[in-house]
Amino acid sequence: xxxxxxxxxxxxxxxxxxxxxxxxxxxxxxxxxxxxxxxxxxxxxxxxxxxxxxxxxxxxxxxxxxxxxxxxxxxxxxxxxxxxxxxxxxxxxxxxxxxxxxxxxxxxxxxxxxxxxxxxxxxxxxxxxxxxxxxxxxxxxxxxxxxxxxxxxxxxxxxxxxxxxxxxxxxxxxxxxxxxxxxxxxxxxxxxxxxxxxxxxxxxxxxxxxxxxxxxxxxxxxxxxxxxxxxxxxxxxxxxxxxxxxxxxxxxxxxxxxxxxxxxxxxxxxxxxxxxxxxxxxxxxxxxxxxxxxxxxxxxxxxxxxxxxxxxxxxxxxxxxxxxxxxxxxxxxxxxxxxxxxxxxxxxxxxxxxxxxxxxxxxxxxxxxxxxxxxxxxxxxxxxxxxxxxxxxxxxxxxxxxxxxxxxxxxxxxxxxxxxxxxxxxxxxxxxxxxxxxxxxxxxxxxxxxxxxxxxxxxxxxxxxxxxxxxxxxxxxxxxxxxxxxxxxxxxxxxxxxxxxxxxxxxxxxxxxx
Amino acid sequence: xxxxxxxxxxxxxxxxxxxxxxxxxxxxxxxxxxxxxxxxxxxxxxxxxxxxxxxxxxxxxxxxxxxxxxxxxxxxxxxxxxxxxxxxxxxxxxxxxxx
Numbered sequence: 001x002x003x004x005x006x007x008x009x010x011x012x013x014x015x016x017x018x019x020x021x022x023x024x025x026x027x028x029x030x031x032x033x034x035x036x037x038x039x040x041x042x043x044x045x046x047x048x049x050x051x052x053x054x055x056x057x058x059x060x061x062x063x064x065x066x067x068x069x070x071x072x073x074x075x076x077x078x079x080x081x082x083x084x085x086x087x088x089x090x091x092x093x094x095x096x097x098x099x100x101x102x103x104x105x106x107x108x109x110x111x112x113x114x115x116x117x118x119x120x121x122x123x124x125x126x127x128x129x130x131x132x133x134x135x136x137x138x139x140x141x142x143x144x145x146x147x148x149x150x151x152x153x154x155x156x157x158x159x160x161x162x163x164x165x166x167x168x169x170x171x172x173x174x175x176x177x178x179x180x181x182x183x184x185x186x187x188x189x190x191x192x193x194x195x196x197x198x199x200x201x202x203x204x205x206x207x208x209x210x211x212x213x214x215x216x217x218x219x220x221x222x223x224x225x226x227x228x229x230x231x232x233x234x235x236x237x238x239x240x241x242x243x244x245x246x247x248x249x250x251x252x253x254x255x256x257x258x259x260x261x262x263x264x265x266x267x268x269x270x271x272x273x274x275x276x277x278x279x280x281x282x283x284x285x286x287x288x289x290x291x292x293x294x295x296x297x298x299x300x301x302x303x304x305x306x307x308x309x310x311x312x313x314x315x316x317x318x319x320x321x322x323x324x325x326x327x328x329x330x331x332x333x334x335x336x337x338x339x340x341x342x343x344x345x346x347x348x349x350x351x352x353x354x355x356x357x358x359x360x361x362x363x364x365x366x367x368x369x370x371x372x373x374x375x376x377x378x379x380x381x382x383x384x385x386x387x388x389x390x391x392x393x394x395x396x397x398x399x400x401x402x403x404x405x406x407x408x409x410x411x412x413x414x415x416x417x418x419x420x421x422x423x424x425x426x427x428x429x430x431x432x433x434x435x436x437x438x439x440x441x442x443x444x445x446x447x448x449x450x451x452x453x454x455x456x457x458x459x460x461x462x463x464x465x466x467x468x469x470x471x472x473x474x475x476x477x478x479x480x481x482x483x484x485x486x487x488x489x490x491x492x493x494x495x496x497x498x499x500x501x502x503x504x505x506x507x508x509x510x511x512x513x514x
Numbered sequence: 515x516x517x518x519x520x521x522x523x524x525x526x527x528x529x530x531x532x533x534x535x536x537x538x539x540x541x542x543x544x545x546x547x548x549x550x551x552x553x554x555x556x557x558x559x560x561x562x563x564x565x566x567x568x569x570x571x572x573x574x575x576x577x578x579x580x581x582x583x584x585x586x587x588x589x590x591x592x593x594x595x596x597x598x599x600x601x602x603x604x605x606x607x608x609x610x611x612x613x
Contacts, residue, residue, distance in 0.1 A: 107590035200570045214569050243576040244569075313553040324530060331531075333603050338596035340606070341533075347605045352533035364532055368523060368542055369549060371530045382553070385560030390567040392559060426545055427552055443570025469571055 001040055001502070005033035010496075013079050013173040013227040020067070020078040027060035027067075027078030031122050034080045038125070038171045041501040046146050047156075047166040049085050050092050051125035056080070059122045066120075076230055077120025082172035084163045085126040086133055087218065088207040089113055096209045097129040097141040097159075100358030101336045110207020111242065112176060112218055112235045119234045124172055127162030131360045132327065133183055133211045135159050136432040137422070140362040145419055148191060150459055150498050154416040157187030163221045164191040169501055174231050175221040180211045181315055182412070182436025184219050185448035189411035189462030192450040192494045194479070195221045196228045197436075199469045200443035201246035203232075204239030212322035213244075215315075215440040223495050225260075225449055225479040229253035232472070248470060256473040260480030263297030267465075267478070268404035272308045273435045279414045281454025285461040286410045289451040292485050293478075303404060305396035307389065308438050314389035315437045316430055317373045317382050324370030327363065330355065365426060394442045397468070406474055407466040409435045411448040415459035439466050447475040449483055450494040460494065518547045 008016070008030055019025040035053050042048055063078040088094045088106035090113075095101040109117070116123065130140035138146040138161030146161040148154040149169040156165040163175035164187030177184035179197035188195030196219045203218045210216060220231035232253040239245045269290065274283070294300050332338040332354035333347075341353040359367070373382040400407055412432055422429045439446040448462040463482070467474040487493055523543045527534040534542070588601055597604040 104594050107586050107593055201573075240578055244571075244573065246571065246573075307559065310556055310559055313556045316549065316553045317556065328531075332596060333605055334591075335594035336596070344606065346607050346610045348531065349533075350606050351531045352528075355531055356533040356535075359532065361538075364534070364538065365542060365545060367530050367532065368526050369546060371526045372518075372522075372546065372550070375526070375529070381557055382550075384566060385556040386553075387566035387568055388560035388564040389556045390570075391564050394567060394570075427548055430549075441570070 001033070001036045005036055008033040009037045009170040011173065012224045013076065013222060014224070014230060016173055017075050017079055017230075021075065027063045027122060028057055030078060031056050031060040031080050031124065034124055034172055041169050042171060044147060044152055044501060045149055045165050045169045045171070046144060047127055047162045047169060047171055048082070048125045049095065049097075049128050049143055049162070052092060055091060056122055056124050063120050063122065074119035074234070076234060079121055079174060080124040080172050081116060081121045081231075082125055082127050082163055082166040082175040083113070083123055084160050084175065084177050085129055086178050086209050087112060087176055088209065089123065089126065092123065092126050094126065094209070095143075096133070097131040097143065098358065098360070098363065099142040099337065100330050100354070104335055108207065111204035111239045113207065115235050121174070121234070127160070127166050127175060129162055130159035131363050132209065132323070133159035133178055133180055134323070134362045134366055136182070136186055136429055137419070138162060139419060140360055142360050147419070148416045149501060150192065151416065154418055154459070155190065157190040157416070159183040160187045160195075160221065164188055164193050164195065167221055167223050168193050168495060168498060173222065174227060176218060176235070177221045178208055178216055178218050179440065180215045181319060181440050182433045184221060185436050185446055185462070185464060186412045186432060188221065188448040190416035190460060192460030192498060193221065193223050194225055194228050194447070194449045195219065196232060196447045196472075196475065197439060197445060198232065198236065198472050199246070199445045201244050202250070202445070202472060203235050204242040204245050206239055206241040210326040212319040213326065214322060215319060217440070223493070225447075225476060225483045226254060226257045228447070229257045229476045229480070246470070251473050253473055253476045256476035257480035260477050260484065262293050262478055262481045265298045265406070265478060266404045267293060267298050267300050268303035268400055268407045269300060270308070270407055270409045271302050271304045272306070273409035277413050277431070277434070278410055279454060279456070281456045282410045282414065282461050284455065285452040286463055289463050289482060289486070290408070292489070293482060296481070296485060301404060303400045303407065305393075305400055305438070307392035307396045310389045311393055311438045311441055312430060312434055314386040314393070315433070315441060316369070317386035318390065318441075320366040320370030321373045321383050322370070324367045324374065327367055330358065362426075390441050393438055397438070397442045397444060401468045405467070406478055409464050411435055411462035411464040415454045415457055415461060435464060442469075444469050445472040445475055447479045449479050451482075451486060452494065453497070518543055518550060
C-alpha cells in the first residue's frame with residue numbers, strides 16, 4: 001500500500017467525492033486503495049465475507065470513463081461502499097451470515113442496491129454480521145466473528161459489526177447496515193463511527209432479508225455525520241416494491257448537516273437511560289457532550305418514558321415471533337442448503353434436517369422462542385401483551401416529543417466487551433440493546449455518533465439522538481453540530497485516534513518498498 | 515419460574531421444522547425458561563384498555579395498479595434451488611408411508 005493510498009482511505013466520503021469530481025483521484029485509484037487496505041488488515045478484522053476486486057474495479061473504470069466523457073454524475077459517483085450481507089446483490093453472494101444460504105447468488109438486487117448503482121457508488125464487498133442479524137456482537141455469524149479495530153480482542157457490535165468495522169478500519173468510507181433493535185447504532189457506538197436508523201419506511205426494505213418485518217430498517221454507516229447524510233439522500237424515498245415504504249418527500253439530510261446548529265434546540269434526556277447499569281466512562285462522556293450542547297445554546301431538560309423498562313421484554317417477544325415466520329422460507333426447496341437425512345425421508349424430514357444443520361444456535365433459539373410466543377394458549381399473554389407494550393412505548397414517545405425536539409441517551413450501556421464474554425448468557429447479551437430497541441418499537445429515527453473514549457478502558461463511546469417519525473433531518477442537524485463542536489475541542493476526529501492496524505505499512509511505503 | 519419442559523421444546527421444534535438434537539433440546543429448555551421469565555413482565559402493564567400495535571407507522575390500503583410488472587424468469591427463479599427439473603422445483607416425497 002503506497003503513501004498515496006494510505007491518504008486516500010483516510011478521506012471521508014465527502015472529501016473523496018470532491019477529489020473524484022475534480023479529477024484529482026480516479027475511482028479506480030480509490031477502489032484499488034480500499035481493496036489494498038482490505039488485503040492489509042482484513043485478515044485481522046474480518047469485516048468482509050466477500051470481495052471481488054475485478055468486479056469492483058470494472059465498476060470503477062466505467063464511472064471514470066463516464067466522468068471523463070463529461071457526463072454529469074451524482075456527487076458520490078465513484079466512491080466505494082461496503083454492503084451488509086443481509087442485503088441481496090445480484091453480482092455478489094448473499095448469506096445473511098448463515099450457512100443455510102452459503103454461496104447463494106440472488107437473482108435480483110435490493111432497491112437500495114439499485115439506487116446505489118444508479119448514483120455510481122462502487123460496491124466493494126459484503127460485510128459480516130450475526131446470522132440473520134440476530135445479535136449484538138457478530139459472534140453469531142456462521143463465518144466467524146468480526147474484530148473491533150480499536151482492540152482486536154473485542155466485539156465490533158452487532159448485528160452490523162462488519163459494516164461498522166469496515167468503515168472504522170478505513171476499508172471503506174461508507175457502508176450499508178440494517179437496524180432491527182440497534183444493529184446500526186450499537187456497532188457505531190463501540191467502533192467510534194456514525195450510524196443512522198431512518199424512520200421506519202423511509203428507506204425501502206425490498207431485498208433486505210427480513211429478520212422482523214415491523215422493526216427492520218436499512219440505513220447508512222460512515223465515519224462522519226455528513227457522509228451518513230449523503231448516503232441517506234441516495235437510498236431514501238418511496239419504493240412501490242415495499243408496501244411499508246412511506247410516500248413522503250424528504251428534505252436533504254446533507255443540507256441539514258451543512259446548516260447544523262443547536263441554538264434554541266430543546267433536547268430531552270431520557271431519565272430511564274441515564275444511570276443504573278451504564279458504565280461510568282460512558283456516562284461521563286455523555287454528560288460532557290450534553291454540557292457542550294448547552295454551552296452552545298441548546299436547552300437540556302430531563303424527560304421520563306416509564307414504559308421503556310418493558311421495551312426489551314416486548315422486543316424479545318415481537319422480534320422472535322416475526323423471525324420465526326420470516327425464517328420459515330428457508331425450507332430447502334427454492335434456495336439455499338438442502339440436507340437429505342440418512343435413509344431419505346419426506347420433504348418435511350428433509351426440511352427439518354436442513355434447518356437443523358443450516359441454522360446456528362441463536363437462530364434456533366429465537367425461532368423456538370417465537371414459535372412459543374405465537375402458540376395457542378400463550379399468544380395473548382406473550383405476543384398480544386408485547387404489542388400492547390408497543391402502544392405504551394409509542395405513547396411515551398409522543399408525550400415526550402410534545403415538549404422537546406429530540407431525545408438523547410448513551411447509545412449502549414457499556415463500551416465494547418471482549419469476544420466470548422457473554423457466551424452462554426443470552427439474556428445478558430440482549431441487555432446491550434436497552435437504549436436502541438425503543439426506537440424500533442416506535443418506528444422513529446435514531447443516530448449514534450462518537451463523543452469520546454471512556455477513561456477506564458480507552459474505548460469509544462457513542463451518543464444517541466432520537467427524533468419523531470419523519471423528522472430524520474433533526475438528527476443530522478444536532479448530530480452534525482455536536483460532531484463539529486467536539487472536533488473543534490479535540491483538534492482532531494475521534495477515529496484518527498484508533499490504533500494503526502498495519503504498522504510498518506507507512507514506513508515501508510516511505511522507503512519505497514511497497 | 516416458567517414451566518417449560520423438554521417435551522414442550524421438542525414439540526415447538528417439530529412445529530418449527532428443526533430436527534434438534536437431545537442436547538440442544540436440553541440446553542434450549544433451560545435458556546427459554548430464563549428468557550421467558552424475563553419477557554413475561556410485559557403482562558404487568560398490558561391491561562385490557564391498551565390497544566395492541568402491530569405496526570410502527572400504520573398504512574392502509576396499499577395497492578398498485580393491476581398490471582404485470584417485471585418478474586423473474588423461470589431460469590432465474592430456479593437458479594438457486596437445491597434441485598429442479600428445468601422448469602419446476604424438485605422435492606422428495608411429500609407423504610410418508612404411513613400416510
